[in-house]
Amino acid sequence: MLTVLVAILLGVVEGLTEFIPVSSTGHMILTAKLMGINDQSELLKSFEIAIQLGAILAIMIVYWNRLLTMFGLKQRSVSKGGVPQKQLNLLHVALGISPALLTAYFAKDFIKSLFSASTVLWALVAGAIFMIAAERIGSRRRPSAETLDDISYGQAFMIGIYQIISVLWPGFSRSGSTMAGGMLSRVSYRAAADFSFLMAIPIMVVVCGYELMSSYKLFTPGVLGFFALGFIVSFAVAYIVVVAFLKHIQNIKLWHFAVYRLVLAGMFWFFVMR
Template identity: 65%
Template sequence: MDVLASIILGIVEGLTEFIPVSSTGHMILTAKIMGYTDQSELLKTFEVVIQLGAILAMAMVYWQRILNLLGIHSSEPVRKPAVPVKKLNLLHVLLGIGPALAAAYAAKDHIKSLFSAETVLYALVAGGMFMIFAEWFNKRKTHITAHELDELTYKQAFMIGLYQIISVLWPGFSRSGATISGGMLSGVSYKASADFSFLIAIPIMCAAAGYELLDSYRYFTPDVLGVFITGFLVSFVVAYLVILAFMKWIQKIRLTHFAIYRFILAAVFWLFIMH
């Protein structure tokens, strides 16, 4: 792996990690086009490194919210709803990540065997259909109970956590796609669902990356350190810009748009990778 390859893969990771298009599918497609094999341990380690760059970008965007959750900072302005509700707290986050962590632990010996190009292909299509249904359902729902992140109930946080399990057990389904759609199916607005999805991505991805690093830390050798650092920085910058852009244009970029893109990607995947 050279610097150019690390830049390309870092860009792909940063662009796709937090939007509902499946970063897994994009990384597989890009790696195969570049000639890397799924069995490359160095590539797997590199993917963990650039994922950490994306996590850091998310933490930078939500740093005030994170400090508030930890009780360290309280200056972030909060809109007061007409009906008093509990402000988002750590219990919401735990309920949002608990089911997925439990599922990942229970299936840790089998998850890698579920990973294949065919699995990702079907997940892209199924995930896209799920997102279209969630958006249709959310529009027909007469009463959205959580328009803002601080209006999220414990039950809704837990339901989002349950939906997140799909992405854990089905590589390519998209974690953000599952959680945003799950929120919309649970009576949460599109924006609040995306906010919560992004926020719980930090602990869930840290746990996954940390677990992977326990097996792959030995690949951090001096000859690849520069490549790893380059990929990390590129992923961080691109992910940071993507998150800001997505939250700014969220009302104009619907889930259906991402679903259509997933269908196109699946078609490309099928034509050029599977054949």
Template identity: 45%
Template sequence: MSDLFSSIILGIVEGLTEFLPVSSTGHLILVSDLIGFDEDWTTTFKIVIQLGAVMAVLILYWKRYLGIAKDVVTFKLTPNKLNVFHLVLAMIPALVVYLLAKDFIKNDLFGPKPVLISLIVGGILMIVAARVKRKITAEETDDITYKQAFGIGLFQCLALWPGFSRSGSTISGGLLLGTSQKAAADFTFIISVPVMLGATVLDMYDSRDMLTSDRLVLFLIGFIAAFVVAMIAVVTFLNLIKRLRLEWFAVYRFVIAILFFIFVIL
């Protein structure tokens, strides 16, 4: 299969899975293994095209981001309204862990077997989060406290393990910390933009030697494919993740992991 066709397929996979707690990175790794698109530079490709899907979130939540920016400029930062401090507190843990362990993550966790394990472990966390009863103190994103934002950021560190899922780990963390599933989902998507922007910039800088002119074309094609598909799917998937219990997504993760293990790994 040509690299061009492979980049389009992976862009579509990214756009379809980025907004569901099933791990877009995990799906990219598994699909890459199936179609033979698995070289040293493709790890960077898989990270960069996620930015295409995340840009769809930027468009969807542009009013919220504009409001956050306006509050910064006018110094209207209050704990009882989502502001830039909530985003920073949620970003810091994963950023620190990524900087400390990025080589281990890219060299040891970007493979089919680690992904299958994290799909199972992440699914178990989602079931626990959905079934453990907690008093809901944050029905909407503006109700989320600084403490909850930081706690969700700690759970987001789990998403550095490909296959765990950023939305799955942060929504699970939000539920365990007392947010509603809707508030946790909204907060997850809002923080995804700065998190993925930062991760992509860092990774592109570290992998700048691999960004040759012919590969940049593939990066761009994958980015565009992910963006277009994500824009089509975003509204439906956002409504879906806010309504369906996490157990359903956990079951899907288990089925994918088992099928891939039986038909590919064995």
């Protein structure tokens, strides 16, 4: 089942979609169906989880200096008076990720039962509508948090609450729910994207680590090469996508991704599911 071509294609799909609001989980499920792969296979699930760690490594490199500062390994910026400037800290991230992690822990069996192509298609549509609505509402109000360091504890927690939607509904998109939720919480688009990417690191490390430990027996010498190839491809593609997205974020709005999601859902239903 795991060939070099499959490893490369799934690695590319994961890297392309992990951090933009189109749902990497949804794309992996739809890609597996298009390729005629059994997406319920435990080996494939473990492979998909393993290559997510490649995408996480990419985001860690992009935000390396920020991470060092948050962990106290790099000096914080100071004002002209020598007073440390207000900065996002680990408590912000903890407040942002705790609702999703608790939901995933207590509802993991229910969530796994929803992994199907039809569920993903509905989630793509619902997520697109939510993103369009959030952008329209957010554009009418001046953000109270223009930068990442302006985000309050309350806003961090509210973004975490919005993130629950993506946990309970595969295909809704974690980054889509957090970016849109951030704009609804009066956080600027850029700050919401930065916070979404930072939250992805601990969430995915915990989730991926738990799942991989549960299926460690599947990691035989015969599949390690394919896992490594998928990991490398995912890392390289994700790094390019994140850097490009952050560079051009002012020109790439949520509604652009929403239109893509609607078109994808419509085409997949018409040509594959109907």
